[in-house]
Amino acid sequence: MPPSRSQAFFAEDGVAGLTHRAFTAAMGYDSSDMARPIIGIANTFSELNPCNSHLRQLCDAVKRGVLQAGGTPLEFPTISLGETHLSPTSMLCRNLAAMDTEEMIRGNPLDGVVLLTNCDKTTPAALMGAASADIPTIMLSGGPMLNGHFEGEILGACTDCRRYTAEFQAGTISAETYKAVEANLVRSAGHCMVMGTASTMNSLMEALGIALPGNGAIPAADSRRLQLAAAAGRQIVRLVAQGIRPSDIITPAALDNAITLLHALGGSTNAIVHLPAIAGRLGIELPLARFDALSRRSPLIANMRPTGRYQMEDLFYAGGIPAVMKELLPLLHGDALTVTGRSLAENVARAAVSNADVIRPLSNPLQAEGGLSILRGNLAPDGAVIKHAAASPALCQHRGPALVFKNVADLKARIHDPALDVRPEHVLILQNSGPIGGPGMPEVGNLPIPQKLLKQGVRDMLRISDARMSGTSYGTIVLHVAPEAAIGGPLALVCDGDEVELDLAQRRLQLHVSEGELARRRAAWLPPAPAFTRGYGHLYLRHVNQAPLGADFDFLRGRDPALSVEQPKF
Numbered sequence: 001m002p003p004s005r006s007q008a009f010f011a012e013d014g015v016a017g018l019t020h021r022a023f024t025a026a027m028g029y030d031s032s033d034m035a036r037p038i039i040g041i042a043n044t045f046s047e048l049n050p051c052n053s054h055l056r057q058l059c060d061a062v063k064r065g066v067l068q069a070g071g072t073p074l075e076f077p078t079i080s081l082g083e084t085h086l087s088p089t090s091m092l093c094r095n096l097a098a099m100d101t102e103e104m105i106r107g108n109p110l111d112g113v114v115l116l117t118n119c120d121k122t123t124p125a126a127l128m129g130a131a132s133a134d135i136p137t138i139m140l141s142g143g144p145m146l147n148g149h150f151e152g153e154i155l156g157a158c159t160d161c162r163r164y165t166a167e168f169q170a171g172t173i174s175a176e177t178y179k180a181v182e183a184n185l186v187r188s189a190g191h192c193m194v195m196g197t198a199s200t201m202n203s204l205m206e207a208l209g210i211a212l213p214g215n216g217a218i219p220a221a222d223s224r225r226l227q228l229a230a231a232a233g234r235q236i237v238r239l240v241a242q243g244i245r246p247s248d249i250i251t252p253a254a255l256d257n258a259i260t261l262l263h264a265l266g267g268s269t270n271a272i273v274h275l276p277a278i279a280g281r282l283g284i285e286l287p288l289a290r291f292d293a294l295s296r297r298s299p300l301i302a303n304m305r306p307t308g309r310y311q312m313e314d315l316f317y318a319g320g321i322p323a324v325m326k327e328l329l330p331l332l333h334g335d336a337l338t339v340t341g342r343s344l345a346e347n348v349a350r351a352a353v354s355n356a357d358v359i360r361p362l363s364n365p366l367q368a369e370g371g372l373s374i375l376r377g378n379l380a381p382d383g384a385v386i387k388h389a390a391a392s393p394a395l396c397q398h399r400g401p402a403l404v405f406k407n408v409a410d411l412k413a414r415i416h417d418p419a420l421d422v423r424p425e426h427v428l429i430l431q432n433s434g435p436i437g438g439p440g441m442p443e444v445g446n447l448p449i450p451q452k453l454l455k456q457g458v459r460d461m462l463r464i465s466d467a468r469m470s471g472t473s474y475g476t477i478v479l480h481v482a483p484e485a486a487i488g489g490p491l492a493l494v495c496d497g498d499e500v501e502l503d504l505a506q507r508r509l510q511l512h513v514s515e516g517e518l519a520r521r522r523a524a525w526l527p528p529a530p531a532f533t534r535g536y537g538h539l540y541l542r543h544v545n546q547a548p549l550g551a552d553f554d555f556l557r558g559r560d561p562a563l564s565v566e567q568p569k570f
Helices: 005-010 014-025 031-035 055-068 090-107 122-133 159-170 175-185 197-208 223-242 252-265 271-281 288-297 312-317 320-331 408-414 515-524 535-543
Strands: 038-043 072-077 112-117 137-141 148-150 153-155 373-377 380-386 397-405 427-430 463-465 477-482 499-503 508-512
Touching (some): 005 014, 005 031, 014 031, 038 090, 055 072, 055 223, 090 122, 090 535, 112 122, 112 223, 122 137, 122 271, 153 175, 197 252, 197 271, 252 271, 288 373, 312 320, 397 408, 427 499
Parallel strands (some): 038 072, 112 137, 373 508, 397 427, 427 463, 463 477
Antiparallel strands (some): 373 380, 380 477, 397 499, 499 508
């Protein structure tokens, strides 16, 4: 059997080997440490990322587990992407973070890696990088926050951020109440505790098989999160011994499992960007049609906000993601391999549902179809996404006049203007907010309801854009319209007053304008000025793919296994 990556590195002859051993010894390690499997811990801890600010303690627990199993843990930092602090959008830097993770795994003498992540983009970014490097990998999230509480009501970030802001703008609550909600909303470490993007992606890691059971729902403040971290440390050493890599685990069957769970949870629309990006790193095509096909046969069974009543803490007490997947087993590839070394079906064999209102049986779902749908039509020839489980049923078949905003600056300037000519039947259109136009496809697709309509009692309107939205958002919102407006997609051609139609049952998004008129507009269209002319932003604009391909860089798709650490010869 050939030597491991770390063994070959430390056994190098000449000055290279001497340097490797001597500098490692300077940190207090001896030859016995260097003879054990070297386990990297990619830590996205950052005090600029509140959701990941507790990962140091989790990292210590992983190290304990690695040592218990006979490995040598070595922690290293990677870029941390926080939704609340990073401008203009964390999505702009997701691919940069993936590159960071991949190159640190590839360039260092690691036999296996544990990825410590939590906030929305840190999880897919880390897995994209690790999938391309393809050494034994386990994903470990920091877990969700505890529920917020206010005057007998359970609060959830950031679904209630939006709900209470709308009520404050409508004048239905006081400034004092609004401030009290702020003080009671976030009461522990962790990521958002509703089924937002972080909850969704960290839950889907269990279905992909790349995380241990419990990764999705154990609260950040629960001691069992630390126990899970130690277990991940022990298991990664075993995974190295077995030689099991991400490419052995993340297969088309595993991706089907993740998509089925996504629909059953009523998960975030952002997963429909991240999963194709992860799949693309392994050479797997994951078309939008697959998401829609699986939605039609995957019922919504998790009663989770923003589509339902409960939050991640409640889901954990009800049995967590293992219990959801056990209920879904008839729809899953139960024989799929996971990082436990066992199949998915074996992982969930002992799971049980303790609250049938939180996790419904397949025979009594919340909705017969999954929470997300793919739309097509002349307004979105390459596809668009809607979270219909969080939409208003009355708006799921709607035809109305367009009210167009050219970009986010235009939206901010006019949306709450009392003079804005807007009615409830209008379709709010936001252009130039996709991967290139945003730039970075920001979470601005949940356009705010104009304040003048909020005061009239309006709480939802049909909204369409090439942007994304937070998984904590709700409403009748069409997203990820492709091709995007900034590259001349049909969305760029919509004008005020055009009739726009959404027909969810037919999965259709239609612009009722003649082909001749669209051709005239297309001939007169000019692309917006590029947002960047240098640096990473310039690289991003030149190489980012459209949303259906996961908005990954064109040169990053594919796998290049890190089989050894190449060293110069002296």
